[in-house]
Amino acid sequence: MTSAEERAEIIRLSAAEIGAAVKAGTYTAVQVTEAFLDRAAEVDGDISAFLHIDRETALAQARSVDTRLASGADLGPLAGVPVAHKDVFTTVDMPTTAASKILEGWRPPYDATVTARLREAGLVILGKTNMDEFAMGSSTENSAYGVTRNPWDLARIPGGSSGGSSAAVAAFEAPLATGTDTGGSIRQPAAVCGLVGAKPTYGGSSRYGLIAFASSLDTPGPFARNVLDAALLHEAFSGHDPHDSTSIDAPVPPVVEAAKRADIEGMRIGVVKEFAGEGYQPGVLQRFHEAVETLESLGAKVVEVSCPSFDTALAAYYLIAPSECSSNLARFDAMRYGLRVEDDGTRSAEEVMSLTRAKGFGPEVKRRIMLGTYALSSGYYDAYYGSAQQVRTLIKRDFEAAFKDVDVLVSPTAPTTAFPIGERADDPMAMYLADLCTIPTNLAGNAALSVPCGLAPEDGLPVGLQIMAPALADDRTYRVGAAFEAALNSKSGADLLSTSPYAV
Amino acid sequence: MSAITRDEVAHLARLSRLALQEDELDQLAAQLDVIISAVAKVQEVATGDIPPSSHALPLTNVYRPDEVHQGLSPEEALAGAPAVEDQRFRVPQILGEEE
Numbered sequence: 058m059t060s061a062e063e064r065a066e067i068i069r070l071s072a073a074e075i076g077a078a079v080k081a082g083t084y085t086a087v088q089v090t091e092a093f094l095d096r097a098a099e100v101d102g103d104i105s106a107f108l109h110i111d112r113e114t115a116l117a118q119a120r121s122v123d124t125r126l127a128s129g130a131d132l133g134p135l136a137g138v139p140v141a142h143k144d145v146f147t148t149v150d151m152p153t154t155a156a157s158k159i160l161e162g163w164r165p166p167y168d169a170t171v172t173a174r175l176r177e178a179g180l181v182i183l184g185k186t187n188m189d190e191f192a193m194g195s196s197t198e199n200s201a202y203g204v205t206r207n208p209w210d211l212a213r214i215p216g217g218s219s220g221g222s223s224a225a226v227a228a229f230e231a232p233l234a235t236g237t238d239t240g241g242s243i244r245q246p247a248a249v250c251g252l253v254g255a256k257p258t259y260g261g262s263s264r265y266g267l268i269a270f271a272s273s274l275d276t277p278g279p280f281a282r283n284v285l286d287a288a289l290l291h292e293a294f295s296g297h298d299p300h301d302s303t304s305i306d307a308p309v310p311p312v313v314e315a316a317k318r319a320d321i322e323g324m325r326i327g328v329v330k331e332f333a334g335e336g337y338q339p340g341v342l343q344r345f346h347e348a349v350e351t352l353e354s355l356g357a358k359v360v361e362v363s364c365p366s367f368d369t370a371l372a373a374y375y376l377i378a379p380s381e382c383s384s385n386l387a388r389f390d391a392m393r394y395g396l397r398v399e400d401d402g403t404r405s406a407e408e409v410m411s412l413t414r415a416k417g418f419g420p421e422v423k424r425r426i427m428l429g430t431y432a433l434s435s436g437y438y439d440a441y442y443g444s445a446q447q448v449r450t451l452i453k454r455d456f457e458a459a460f461k462d463v464d465v466l467v468s469p470t471a472p473t474t475a476f477p478i479g480e481r482a483d484d485p486m487a488m489y490l491a492d493l494c495t496i497p498t499n500l501a502g503n504a505a506l507s508v509p510c511g512l513a514p515e516d517g518l519p520v521g522l523q524i525m526a527p528a529l530a531d532d533r534t535y536r537v538g539a540a541f542e543a544a545l546n547s548k549s550g551a552d553l554l555s556t557s558p559y560a561v
Numbered sequence: 562m563s564a565i566t567r568d569e570v571a572h573l574a575r576l577s578r579l580a581l582q583e584d585e586l587d588q589l590a591a592q593l594d595v596i597i598s599a600v601a602k603v604q605e606v607a608t609g610d611i612p613p614s615s616h617a618l619p620l621t622n623v624y625r626p627d628e629v630h631q632g633l634s635p636e637e638a639l640a641g642a643p644a645v646e647d648q649r650f651r652v653p654q655i656l657g658e659e660e
Contacts, residue, residue, distance in 0.1 A: 427577055447606075
């Protein structure tokens with residue numbers, strides 16, 4: 058049996074520390090898993106981070122890991138560490154719904170590559186986390202199963218679309234979580250919950266078994282409470298996957314080594330001029346400018362960089378992503394899996410399909426399918442989708458030009474801190490602005506990381522610093538992130554999360 | 562940029578296989594109009610001979626050996642189906658009587 062004190066001690070540990078403690082025999086995977094299951098049972102009523110937790114399934118996985126370790130298996134540094142998966146990754150032993158009614162109760166016949174690799178590495182799946190339906194949104198208010206709350210302020214959003222994952226880690230219900238980032242859906246929730254979140258290089262982490270939203274943008278990535286933990290999770294599920302034809306056949310960048318190095322003496326850092334001004338909260342900009350000063354004090358050379366096409370990135374994204382979504386979501390046709398309604402024997406397949414999709418999809422998903430259908434329709438294709446693809450070329454060129462002069466680019470991760478639940482619900486364009494700073498990276502396929510950079514003075518809520526690097530240079534983002542994290546912790550005397558209302 | 566009409570929205574809904582309610586059509590017509598006006602600025606920037614990028618990275622076709630592997634069993638493949646008959650997916654009628 059584990060005492061209450063030991064349980065509190067376990068959930069305070071970082072993922073790296075838990076892995077080391079399990080390896081040393083200080084705790085078993087079962088003890089660790091129990092501690093987090095108990096924590097979730099205690100606080101998830103407030104947060105609603107999880108859509109599915111099955112205590113027995115989680116403990117059975119933990120027992121299996123303990124058995125493998127006892128027989129001498131070397132499972133890597135995260136063996137015995139629990140992880141929460143965004144409900145967009147398929148899992149054979151629990152439902153996968155993408156937070157949609159159209160997939161309610163669906164049990165996939167196979168594991169996603171991310172899921173399978175983490176199981177193989179001895180991580181224990183605690184459950185599936187809430188999200189915006191089919192990853193469409195920036196607030197987790199679009200889930201068909203209810204909103205998730207930000208542990209820093211329960212009246213506010215936890216970010217989106219991976220908001221369940223960010224809230225679970227920020228409330229110490231899980232030491233690690235997975236998410237997907239299509240336009241900022243890992244970095245933005247990480248920023249507003251005071252966490253570290255990474256969008257790996259597109260193609261660096263496999264999309265196999267990921268319920269597709271926008272295939273040219275979707276990227277699985279990690280959430281953690283610190284940079285090293287994020288790097289460990291990143292490394293554990295990344296790398297070439299023959300099941301995904303867009304997966305890059307190249308070695309995983311040395312992100313763990315970079316997170317341990319934490320030295321940026323002589324690095325060249327570019328501040329993106331276009332990410333400031335109207336729509337940015339003053340406290341966010343204040344913390345960002347202080348972060349840039351900190352990077353300079355650590356020996357980096359900071360210059361201002363202009364990326365003029367970034368101003369059009371949001372517009373291009375809201376043509377490209379809905380176009381791909383309208384195509385990807387055609388698979389929900391009421392024939393092979395998922396919901397089917399009104400099949401009374403008199404209706405045609407097409408009628409049943411239309412009625413099922415109207416009932417099964419929520420408002421944001423319908424809006425994006427319609428927008429995508431419009432952008433791809435005859436007569437409008439060149440003006441909208443075609444032009445958006447040209448803008449994408451310009452954004453890639455802006456990045457290429459910038460990375461000739463600097464090693465990484467930095468910006469605020471999100472223009473504001475977490476906004477109140479419901480504030481932007483009826484205004485799609487206001488909601489879309491939450492991903493203003495993160496979208497260019499997705500369009501170009503680069504690597505990016507968000508690390509906490511303090512609390513905004515006006516509302517006391519977390520602010521994120523975004524660090525962007527060229528494709529396959531993910532290690533640079535971790536190197537800068539780790540150096541900055543160490544400097545901030547040393548300056549404030551504690552890590553940011555230890556000051557949150559749900560800290561343990 | 563001309564405003565998007567309610568009839569156009571109804572047409573898009575048919576193309577998208579979404580049986581939308583009357584109030585949804587009204588609401589979407591207004592929202593799509595705002596969104597499309599906002600995203601139309603891509604046309605101002607995308608002029609001349611800029612090549613389009615459908616993808617962030619250069620893509621090449623990926624081949625694999627033509628080998629026999631174990632796939633899903635019929636039971637696994639049908640496990641999530643809304644209706645099954647004789648080890649097949651049972652679907653509503655596809656051809657009308659006149660066809």
